[in-house]
Amino acid sequence: MDNINLKFGKKLRQLRTERNMTQEELAEKSGIDYKYLQKLEGQSPSSPTLSTLEKLAVGLDITIIQLLSDIQ
Amino acid sequence: MDNINLKFGKKLRQLRTERNMTQEELAEKSGIDYKYLQKLEGQSPSSPTLSTLEKLAVGLDITIIQLLSDIQ
Numbered sequence: 001m002d003n004i005n006l007k008f009g010k011k012l013r014q015l016r017t018e019r020n021m022t023q024e025e026l027a028e029k030s031g032i033d034y035k036y037l038q039k040l041e042g043q044s045p046s047s048p049t050l051s052t053l054e055k056l057a058v059g060l061d062i063t064i065i066q067l068l069s070d071i072q
Numbered sequence: 073m074d075n076i077n078l079k080f081g082k083k084l085r086q087l088r089t090e091r092n093m094t095q096e097e098l099a100e101k102s103g104i105d106y107k108y109l110q111k112l113e114g115q116s117p118s119s120p121t122l123s124t125l126e127k128l129a130v131g132l133d134i135t136i137i138q139l140l141s142d143i144q
Contacts, residue, residue, distance in 0.1 A: 050077060064140055
């Protein structure tokens with residue numbers, strides 16, 4: 001577990017499941033593509049942009065700071 | 073000043089100039105392309121990825137959290 005994108009994907013999955021949200025629900029609430037969300041949580045994630053991070057924070061009802069805390 | 077990428081670009085410029093770094097110096101220290109850094113600080117910035125945010129944080133000797141604080 002080294003790459004920041006892998007660490008982010010793991011954190012994203014944790015935040016989503018803590019809220020009992022499926023990937024479909026979070027993708028819809030965030031306004032991002034479901035397949036892309038799957039990739040972000042997967043084993044070879046692409047690196048999300050700041051715009052995507054903002055959308056995910058909105059979808060999870062948290063701030064970007066909370067979304068990224070303790071992944072560096 | 074609404075778009076998060078514009079707000080980030082403004083914050084990045086502020087952090088860089090506070091440290092009396094030129095764009096060339098920060099680009100080199102961060103290991104990112106100088107032209108790309110200019111675009112991030114410009115008026116129509118692209119959205120930096122999490123990997124780029126990590127590199128910029130390293131180049132500025134701060135954390136990603138500090139880099140993104142108060143831009144949302």
